[in-house]
Amino acid sequence: MSYRISDALISEENARLAAAQDEDYAALGRRLERGGVDIDAITAKTAAFAVAVPTWGVGTGGTRFARFPGPGEPRGIFDKLEDCATIHQLTRATPTCSPHFPWDKVSDYRELAERAKAVGVGFDAVNSNTFQDQPRQKLSYKFGSLTHSQKAVRDQAVAHNLECIEIGGKLGSKALTVWIADGSNFPGQSNLNRVFDWYLDSLGAIYSHLPGDWRVFLEHKLYEPAFYSMVIADWGSSLMAAQALCPKAYCLVDLGHHAPNVNIEQIVARLIRAGKLAGFHFNDSKYGDDDLDAGSIDPFRLYRVFNELVDAAERGAAGFDPAYMLDQSHNVTDPIESLIVSAVEVQRAYAQALLVDRPALEAAQNADDVMAALRIFKAGFVTDVSPILAEARRRAGGAIDPIAVYRASNYRAHKANERPAAAGSSSGIV
């Protein structure tokens, strides 16, 4: 029987922290009440907020230089589900995971669906992978996949995406995320127009096999692994494709896939306006696609993005139904701790954005009272909503301090005993 954190340990730890939590929550409640905000209403909304965990994020990540696996690494999707369930058990904010194929391939998907149900985790969007060649793969993706100059390679990549849809159907997923590494390293290496035509042609074939209630998420990325052009390099290319494919095609925003200093919240606002925002791969970055923990480098940027999301929800923007997922690589931390903290930081940005006094903000904006507008806008960000986040967890049966419980449980040490270490180290993201 594999180790699972007991609910008794969570209650024990919560009991130890209860008095302080009650005091902090009441104090924040009084403060928010002075501003006409009902703290319990914010806590209820916060408790309903969920973000999916990337299955590829529960194992130690790496770079092209090296990967330093830690103790108790998950050996496959069944171990990954256990770890995803543990993150949800403590945070109550991550009821689903987003799988990646063929990394999470198994022989019996019914068994996988049953195991996921048994540990209390569902499946969000499935991710296809035509950015690596698999053993015994007939045709290589070295020079592209869905936009390769050879139709046979494009067809092979389309077939893989159809297989991902079929697998997702068995797991209860309702969306396919398509990110391709297709691009070029040198000017002239590819025709920038023809590759986009091939992209639309291939996505059209995938789109025609989407079940009625499914969506396809197109993920843009400025560079890497191609270093001169990526076929879907930015939100413009992604939106052009989604609008060409139509109602079931949407644009997914990975926060790390933009040039430094790009105004991502404005891209989010435009995609919402177009009714084409698929959702997010949340992470953080200082330079490139660093895949660092969400909110760890620029929490104000995350807050500005959530301000657009809350604004859209409150004005009832048409077609607004974003999927929230983390997409990170944990190279130097315990991946479970990073995912716990990242889920909480994403929830924090949401709860803070709920505190913005939108009628007052609009009045200041319409009055060109710039300083008042900035202060009203930032008021949520400068509010420590930690008591709200802890209360949302406590009321849902989670941990007031999930990291303290995780460490007190020695979960990682238990898994190190249960999961023999894989021989040798490697490089690469997983």
Ligand code: LRH
């Ligand atoms: C590409 C990406 C994509 C995933 C991969 C693991 O950089 O963000 O979403 O398929 O990371």
Ligand code: MN
């Ligand atoms: Mn991503």
